[in-house]
Amino acid sequence: MQIHRLKLSGFKSFVEPAELRIAPGLTGVVGPNGCGKSNLLEAIRWVMGETSAKSMRSGGMEDVIFAGTSTRPQRDFAEVVLHAEDDQGDELIVTRRIERGAGSAYRVNGRDVRAKDVALTFADAATGAHSPALVSQGKIAQVIAARPAERRAMLEEAAGIAGLHVRRKDAEGK
Ligand code: ATP
Ligand code: MG
Numbered sequence: 001m002q003i004h005r006l007k008l009s010g011f012k013s014f015v016e017p018a019e020l021r022i023a024p025g026l027t028g029v030v031g032p033n034g035c036g037k038s039n040l041l042e043a044i045r046w047v048m049g050e051t052s053a054k055s056m057r058s059g060g061m062e063d064v065i066f067a068g069t070s071t072r073p074q075r076d077f078a079e080v081v082l083h084a085e086d087d088q089g090d091e092l093i094v095t096r097r098i099e100r101g102a103g104s105a106y107r108v109n110g111r112d113v114r115a116k117d118v119a120l121t122f123a124d125a126a127t128g129a130h131s132p133a134l135v136s137q138g139k140i141a142q143v144i145a146a147r148p149a150e151r152r153a154m155l156e157e158a159a160g161i162a163g164l165h166v167r168r169k170d171a172e173g174k
Contacts, residue, residue, distance in 0.1 A: 005083035
């Protein structure tokens with residue numbers, strides 16, 4: 001799967017609608033402290049169905065909504081749209097939106113879907129909110145310092161087990 005575009009609105013520090021194109025290959029995000037680099041990675045995880053507020057560095061899920069500053073009022077919703085091409089070459093557009101007091105709603109290619117459907121879409125090895133392809137700030141040193149066997153275990157855990165876990169639960173009807 002290749003992510004090629006990301007749109008954010010009201011998500012954390014991305015208060016105004018912002019659109020990013022992501023070229024094939026390795027992508028690095030650079031900028032001064034506090035400019036929103038980590039928020040960007042979190043937006044990718046979030047639209048893929050991240051359910052842990054802690055891994056979004058938030059107390060609660062609504063904390064991803066722009067909270068306001070001394071000069072700007074808070075927003076009532078946050079929305080992230082991810083455009084990707086799946087392994088069959090088909091276009092995949094996933095939207096997650098959260099409104100204050102209303103929880104999250106997901107759409108895939110314009111159709112309302114359940115959180116579980118999004119989790120299944122991203123359950124495969126190299127994709128998803130826990131993908132080894134998304135290396136967050138705190139993890140870089142850990143990945144570099146790990147011995148080969150440990151590094152392999154890290155990648156295997158992130159790559160395989162999360163996907164199988166979701167699939168198994170779905171098969172069991174949970
Ligand atoms: P560093 O280089 O220090 O890692 P960074 O570029 O990764 O910085 P982020 O952590 O992505 O920066 O962004 C932090 C900024 O996002 C802070 O200014 C913080 O106030 C802002 N922020 C986070 N959540 C919200 C929110 N809900 N509403 C408004 N601003 C927010
Ligand atoms: Mg950061």
